[in-house]
Amino acid sequence: MKNITLTLIAFWLCCGVVLAQDKYLQLQEKLITLASSEIPALNERVNISVTDVSIQEFLRGVATSAGLNINVEPELKIEVVNNFSNVKVIDILLFLCRQYDLNISVIGNIINISRNKPEPPKPPDKVLVDYDTALGLLSIQCENEDLMNVTREMVDKTGQNVVPAPGLDKIKVSGYIQNMPFDNALDKFAYANNLKIRKTDDQTYLIEKNEVPPPQVNNNPSQQRRGDGSGKKDQGDGSLQIKRTGSDSLSVFAQNASIADIIKEAATQLKTDYFFTSTVQGEATFNLKSVSLPSLLQYLFRNTNYTFQELKGIYLIGDNKSREMKDFRIIQLQNRPVGKILEILPPDLKNEIDLKEFPELNGILVGGMPSRITALENFLRYVDKVVPVVLFEVMIIDVKKTHTVSTGIEMGIGDKPVQTKGKIFPSFDVTLSSQSINNLINSFNGFGSVKIGNVTPNFYANLKALEDDGTIDIRSTPKLSALNGHDALLTISNTEYYLEETSNMYGSLTAQLSTNQIYKPVEAKMEIKITPSVSAGDQVTMEIEVKQEDFTERISKTAPPGKISRTFKSFIRVKNQEMILLGGLEEKRIQDNSSGVPLLSRIPIIKWLFSSRTDAVSKSKLNIFIKPTIID
Numbered sequence: 001m002k003n004i005t006l007t008l009i010a011f012w013l014c015c016g017v018v019l020a021q022d023k024y025l026q027l028q029e030k031l032i033t034l035a036s037s038e039i040p041a042l043n044e045r046v047n048i049s050v051t052d053v054s055i056q057e058f059l060r061g062v063a064t065s066a067g068l069n070i071n072v073e074p075e076l077k078i079e080v081v082n083n084f085s086n087v088k089v090i091d092i093l094l095f096l097c098r099q100y101d102l103n104i105s106v107i108g109n110i111i112n113i114s115r116n117k118p119e120p121p122k123p124p125d126k127v128l129v130d131y132d133t134a135l136g137l138l139s140i141q142c143e144n145e146d147l148m149n150v151t152r153e154m155v156d157k158t159g160q161n162v163v164p165a166p167g168l169d170k171i172k173v174s175g176y177i178q179n180m181p182f183d184n185a186l187d188k189f190a191y192a193n194n195l196k197i198r199k200t201d202d203q204t205y206l207i208e209k210n211e212v213p214p215p216q217v218n219n220n221p222s223q224q225r226r227g228d229g230s231g232k233k234d235q236g237d238g239s240l241q242i243k244r245t246g247s248d249s250l251s252v253f254a255q256n257a258s259i260a261d262i263i264k265e266a267a268t269q270l271k272t273d274y275f276f277t278s279t280v281q282g283e284a285t286f287n288l289k290s291v292s293l294p295s296l297l298q299y300l301f302r303n304t305n306y307t308f309q310e311l312k313g314i315y316l317i318g319d320n321k322s323r324e325m326k327d328f329r330i331i332q333l334q335n336r337p338v339g340k341i342l343e344i345l346p347p348d349l350k351n352e353i354d355l356k357e358f359p360e361l362n363g364i365l366v367g368g369m370p371s372r373i374t375a376l377e378n379f380l381r382y383v384d385k386v387v388p389v390v391l392f393e394v395m396i397i398d399v400k401k402t403h404t405v406s407t408g409i410e411m412g413i414g415d416k417p418v419q420t421k422g423k424i425f426p427s428f429d430v431t432l433s434s435q436s437i438n439n440l441i442n443s444f445n446g447f448g449s450v451k452i453g454n455v456t457p458n459f460y461a462n463l464k465a466l467e468d469d470g471t472i473d474i475r476s477t478p479k480l481s482a483l484n485g486h487d488a489l490l491t492i493s494n495t496e497y498y499l500e501e502t503s504n505m506y507g508s509l510t511a512q513l514s515t516n517q518i519y520k521p522v523e524a525k526m527e528i529k530i531t532p533s534v535s536a537g538d539q540v541t542m543e544i545e546v547k548q549e550d551f552t553e554r555i556s557k558t559a560p561p562g563k564i565s566r567t568f569k570s571f572i573r574v575k576n577q578e579m580i581l582l583g584g585l586e587e588k589r590i591q592d593n594s595s596g597v598p599l600l601s602r603i604p605i606i607k608w609l610f611s612s613r614t615d616a617v618s619k620s621k622l623n624i625f626i627k628p629t630i631i632d
Contacts, residue, residue, distance in 0.1 A: 277318030
């Protein structure tokens with residue numbers, strides 16, 4: 001048997017090693033495919049030696065040396081000590097992934113390195129017990145479970161001693177209770193399973209079987225007129241039977257019984273002090289088991305003008321409009337700001353109570369009937385939840401490329417003589433003065449009978465042969481944060497000015513001209529607006545709006561600059577820490593200008609001597625990467 005056990009252990013260890021190897025083999029095949037097609041720079045060899053450097057800085061140096069785009073998750077806290085000489089980048093990445101259990105994902109030509117996600121947690125047990133220590137609220141969720149398992153979870157989560165009676169530990173119980181005070185939750189759970197709760201003097205809750213027989217209506221007048229303290233009372237045409245079932249719970253059966261007599265008898269059974277501030281009228285018919293006095297009063301006063309409140313152990317009962325029944329409380333919020341909480345309150349909850357913000361304590365001062373205040377307090381407890389914060393990591397990449405070719409010969413007569421000047425290398429752009437041209441002509445005049453003559457002093461010639469290439473790669477990585485449901489806004493603006501002149505005539509006999517010059521601004525913006533909405537499963541729904549404006553050339557020096565704009569709008573849902581790409585919109589401009597002598601400027605080869613040409617091509621491409629991260 002021992003050999004069989006050792007064999008099984010060795011088998012499972014081998015399986016784990018094979019699975020790990022398969023994972024890294026798949027990653028290796030993936031990187032080899034990328035290196036042969038989309039990202040050939042992975043095959044570049046680098047020399048790098050570091051000691052106690054973060055993995056972010058280490059890979060930044062590798063990316064710079066090889067010309068790669070590598071993003072490393074900021075959560076990785078790894079110190080690297082390595083010396084690599086003439087090693088391919090692909091081998092370095094595979095080594096890091098195997099050494100530190102990392103994962104590689106690729107978006108376009110961007111390599112993202114993160115830690116492997118842990119295995120999903122085990123499914124919760126069938127018994128779910130949750131306890132809010134700050135508010136004393138208990139939640140129970142179970143179905144057809146042993147009572148012992150449920151009580152064990154209660155003791156572990158609440159710290160209260162809950163003991164089932166002998167013989168009840170194996171009975172099956174069910175219940176669904178959400179955010180109720182501990183004592184009330186136990187009462188309702190016991191009632192749902194035909195049990196009862198008894199609280200001892202040492203604060204231990206005993207769960208017993210409820211053996212209270214169904215109350216019987218006794219129509220014998222001679223027996224109804226007993227007043228012996230047994231809980232049975234003569235109600236004329238009705239009947240009332242009350243029996244104490246726990247330290248603070250009762251079983252009540254009433255048929256057309258006076259509400260005032262029900263309260264008196266219930267308070268007598270529980271030995272509780274009470275005081276009527278006004279006369280309580282009305283009758284009720286019901287059958288309740290294991291109910292506390294506050295719950296009984298709530299049942300009795302539903303849809304009536306009566307209310308109650310407890311003041312130092314004494315229950316005040318009476319008309320809700322009496323001054324004695326008014327109550328004042330400060331309801332303090334824990335997670336939400338009080339400034340906007342009043343805006344979401346339903347109108348029914350604000351009736352018959354006075355509300356005032358208390359910003360110093362982040363709370364609400366409430367005055368009114370205790371039952372109305374309790375209803376408002378319960379509502380605020382449900383909406384006072386932690387609002388998640390979403391962090392947006394934005395990468396803006398704007399690439400602009402230009403190519404310009406200018407060639408040709410220009411000749412003319414200016415206002416005054418010019419000086420010979422210009423560049424010869426690497427571009428050729430030279431302006432020749434009349435003296436330089438005459439010197440050149442005189443060099444030809446000496447050959448035989450050649451006699452060309454001289455040009456005038458104001459004559460000039462411009463020879464041009466230029467070719468320009470330019471690439472502008474603009475990158476910015478701002479980070480934005482926003483509460484769930486609120487906007488995160490980023491604006492980057494550029495302002496230019498143009499001159500505006502206005503002329504006004506003053507005077508009637510002798511007119512005078514007044515000229516005003518005003519420099520007016522023109523603004524071009526780069527604006528990103530993101531509105532997040534966090535849902536279950538760490539899903540983030542984002543409403544994204546991106547607007548980019550750029551200036552173009554002016555038609556004159558004093559004219560305002562032209563402006564072009566590009567706009568992206570998207571409504572998308574992604575998982576937490578997933579990156580998305582917006583954009584890819586490419587703008588291409590082609591400019592072809594030429595001037596020259598008619599006919600001669602169109603003849604091949606000769607046209608370069610009789611024309612001037614400028615060909616320009618420009619391309620611009622905007623990409624925006626957005627990665628949301630939920631911050632609890």
